[in-house]
Amino acid sequence: MSCLSIFCITLKKGFNMVFPGDSDDKIQIELSAPQWELLSASRQEMEESLARCVSVALKSGDAYQLYLSDEELDELICFVEDRADLETNNEKRQVLIDLADYLTGFEEGEGDDGFWGPGPIENLSEMTGSVYIFKVALADDASIWRRIALRGGQTLHDLHMTVFDAFDREEAHLYSFYIPPKPSKSRSVNTFREFPEYTHPYALEESAAGGMIEMFNAFFGPFGPQTSIDAARTKLQSLELVPKLRLLYLFDFGDEWLHWITVEQTDGEPDNGDYPRILERKGESPPQYGDNDWEDDDEDWDEDE
Numbered sequence: 001m002s003c004l005s006i007f008c009i010t011l012k013k014g015f016n017m018v019f020p021g022d023s024d025d026k027i028q029i030e031l032s033a034p035q036w037e038l039l040s041a042s043r044q045e046m047e048e049s050l051a052r053c054v055s056v057a058l059k060s061g062d063a064y065q066l067y068l069s070d071e072e073l074d075e076l077i078c079f080v081e082d083r084a085d086l087e088t089n090n091e092k093r094q095v096l097i098d099l100a101d102y103l104t105g106f107e108e109g110e111g112d113d114g115f116w117g118p119g120p121i122e123n124l125s126e127m128t129g130s131v132y133i134f135k136v137a138l139a140d141d142a143s144i145w146r147r148i149a150l151r152g153g154q155t156l157h158d159l160h161m162t163v164f165d166a167f168d169r170e171e172a173h174l175y176s177f178y179i180p181p182k183p184s185k186s187r188s189v190n191t192f193r194e195f196p197e198y199t200h201p202y203a204l205e206e207s208a209a210g211g212m213i214e215m216f217n218a219f220f221g222p223f224g225p226q227t228s229i230d231a232a233r234t235k236l237q238s239l240e241l242v243p244k245l246r247l248l249y250l251f252d253f254g255d256e257w258l259h260w261i262t263v264e265q266t267d268g269e270p271d272n273g274d275y276p277r278i279l280e281r282k283g284e285s286p287p288q289y290g291d292n293d294w295e296d297d298d299e300d301w302d303e304d305e
Contacts (some may be wrong), residue, residue, distance in 0.1 A: 017058075026067040029059065029106050029202065035099055036064040038170065040081050042083065050075055068108075077103045080294075121157065121201050123232040127275060128153030131268030136163050136249070139189070139258035144283030149268070150276040152237030156198050160231065162276040163259065168285040173252035174200045177231060177261075183245045189258060194246035199228040203253075241266055255289070 019218070021087045036057055043051040053072055068076065078102055084096035129152025137145035146166040150158055160175050176199040186192070227266040247261040 010097050011037035011087070027073055029066040029068060029073070029103070030067060031064045032064065035102070038099060039080075041072070041164055041171075042079075045083075046079055047075070050079065054062065073103065073107060077107070090191075119156060121232050123155055123157050123284070125155050126153035126233065126235070127151055129237045129270075130266065131234075131270050131275070132241065132263070133265040133268060133279070134159065135262045135264055136166065137150050137262075138261050138286075139177070139248075139260055141286075142260070144286070145280070146278060147264075147280035149279050150236060151270060152266070153235055154237070156234045157200075157276060159236070159261075160200075160249075160251075162278065163251070166278045166281065166285075169288045171288065173254070174203045175251045176200070176228065176253075177229070178248040179241075180245070181237065182249075183242070187260070189248060195248075197228040198231040198234050201230050202231060204228060240289050257288075296297060 036054075040057075041052045043054055046054065050072060053066060053068055053076075057066050080096055080100040080103065083092050085098060087093040087270065132150050132152060134148050134150075135145055136148060146163070148159070148162050148166060156177050159177075164172065176197050178195045178197055180192065181193045184191070197244060241263045243263055243265060245263045249259040249261050249264070251257040251259070
């Protein structure tokens with residue numbers, strides 16, 4: 001399955017870290033999160049040395065920095081161009097062509113002028129406040145759930161990223177949280193969608209994603225309401241959450257993975273460890289796409305053509 005990913009995914013730590021200044025002949029290349037994830041998803045098809053260069057990208061906010069020699073950059077450009085030549089899906093091919101053009105700009109000294117994709121997400125997360133504990137269960141199978149701990153100063157975007165990891169997902173998509181003003185016994189998805197919506201920053205007004213909106217819509221369908229609230233700017237401690245309050249969490253506006261999130265604690269005492277933290281897992285994570293993978297999409301495109 002091709003792992004084209006349009007939105008950000010948390011960088012997984014690599015090995016043999018290359019830091020700025022390690023070598024004067026390295027070219028610094030700044031990638032958006034979608035660009036880095038697109039390359040990262042293709043590492044198994046790269047030569048080992050090139051795959052290692054991609055895996056040790058340095059995370060800076062929601063952007064990533066690669067340090068490549070002229071030879072490594074040329075090899076990477078050739079790899080992306082070859083992938084584009086082999087791609088049968090026109091939209092995916094164009095994404096790869098755009099990435100190759102962007103990388104070529106660094107060969108020619110253009111640098112950041114060709115930056116592709118929406119800007120980095122401004123996640124207002126802070127490792128402060130009490131510990132909040134959530135139980136996150138699949139809406140269509142409550143026996144599959146995860147227990148997660150975060151600090152009050154962390155955001156709904158942090159919660160989303162932790163759920164993403166806890167359910168072993170592969171490709172990032174838009175998401176929304178629907179939060180009732182007080183505990184509700186309803187389990188109607190339609191009812192919860194009437195509650196305030198906190199969503200991925202790229203799903204807000206067009207200015208948040210610039211010229212990428214049209215392409216995102218082509219892949220994932222139309223965005224949610226323009227009145228939504230930025231999840232990356234919403235700290236947990238600002239939401240007045242109480243134990244037993246249930247939230248609806250929607251991941252992927254196309255395939256619509258629905259989850260019920262129950263607040264279990266809001267006043268826990270933090271320890272010295274890192275947060276967010278996955279505390280408990282129950283049940284095997286289902287595959288993100290099941291039968292709906294890119295190969296099926298390619299067949300649909302072929303039929304349309």
